[in-house]
Amino acid sequence: MFRYGKAKLIDGVTRIKDGIVNEFLIEGSKKAVLFDTGLDLFNIKDYVAKLTEKELVVVNSHFHPDHANGNHHFKKVYIGEKDLPTFTTKDVYFKLVDDIVTATYAKYPKTRKLEKWVDKLLMTKKGETEYDPLKDGDEIDLGDKTLIVKDFPGHTPGSITLLDPKERFIYAGDASDIDIWMFTNPDCSLHTYAETGRQYYHEVAAMGYTRYRGAHMPLTHKISFMRDYAEWMDKLTPQKAFLKIPVPGARSKLCFAAAPSLKHILFTSIYWAHQCDR
Numbered sequence: 001m002f003r004y005g006k007a008k009l010i011d012g013v014t015r016i017k018d019g020i021v022n023e024f025l026i027e028g029s030k031k032a033v034l035f036d037t038g039l040d041l042f043n044i045k046d047y048v049a050k051l052t053e054k055e056l057v058v059v060n061s062h063f064h065p066d067h068a069n070g071n072h073h074f075k076k077v078y079i080g081e082k083d084l085p086t087f088t089t090k091d092v093y094f095k096l097v098d099d100i101v102t103a104t105y106a107k108y109p110k111t112r113k114l115e116k117w118v119d120k121l122l123m124t125k126k127g128e129t130e131y132d133p134l135k136d137g138d139e140i141d142l143g144d145k146t147l148i149v150k151d152f153p154g155h156t157p158g159s160i161t162l163l164d165p166k167e168r169f170i171y172a173g174d175a176s177d178i179d180i181w182m183f184t185n186p187d188c189s190l191h192t193y194a195e196t197g198r199q200y201y202h203e204v205a206a207m208g209y210t211r212y213r214g215a216h217m218p219l220t221h222k223i224s225f226m227r228d229y230a231e232w233m234d235k236l237t238p239q240k241a242f243l244k245i246p247v248p249g250a251r252s253k254l255c256f257a258a259a260p261s262l263k264h265i266l267f268t269s270i271y272w273a274h275q276c277d278r
């Protein structure tokens with residue numbers, strides 16, 4: 001089921017596939033950025049060492065296990081300041097997992113058998129890694145190119161994107177994708193996300209960007225997807241979900257919604273019913 005491999009996208013940019021997620025190795029003349037470290041299904045540090053000898057700057061798009069489980073291989077990882085992990089339930093992600101897992105084990109004791117897998121896949125290891133925060137507008141100098149950090153919160157409080165002004169290209173992590181999981185940030189309303197998405201779209205469009213790549217997208221997307229997705233999400237209600245399920249330990253029901261799009265093929269999202277409240 002899981003496989004990993006690499007694909008050279010343009011000169012100096014390699015996509016590393018980690019089963020379900022893309023990590024990007026973006027090389028300049030002096031340094032290289034590794035954007036996300038994957039699920040830790042293989043040793044990403046050793047793997048990247050075979051691809052480049054340049055000094056590596058490791059950056060997380062956000063603090064989720066499919067993007068950060070490989071962090072423990074590295075001495076230092078940069079991450080959006082609002083996703084800076086404490087590895088306690090002070091972290092939005094760890095609190096969500098803790099609330100749901102604790103309530104599920106109490107209600108369905110047999111699910112405890114899955115504890116080992118939950119810990120391995122869903123709980124990023126702390127390790128010896130030092131975390132440093134990135135702020136909106138920070139620049140990462142790679143030599144002949146500079147990447148710019150741009151916040152795009154919603155999927156997590158501290159989700160960041162990287163702008164490459166030389167290639168006029170955006171690396172979006174999970175901030176914008178065909179399927180945005182909003183349930184991982186239960187305090188953010190869908191309306192707030194939509195406002196952020198619209199504003200982000202207008203800002204990057206004005207800067208001349210036209211295309212981007214998400215961490216789970218097989219292909220590149222036009223940035224107009226961000227604006228159109230925001231419009232769709234802003235109108236979501238619990239009634240529009242094709243499936244609603246109660247989840248132990250959660251504040252409201254988990255909703256699954258999807259809609260075809262003539263221009264963009266598909267919009268989908270998973271959100272809590274309470275996130276539709278304005």
Ligand SMILES: [Zn+2]
Pocket residue numbers: 062064155174
């Ligand atoms: Zn994510």
Ligand SMILES: [Zn+2]
Pocket residue numbers: 021064066067174215216
């Ligand atoms: Zn992801």
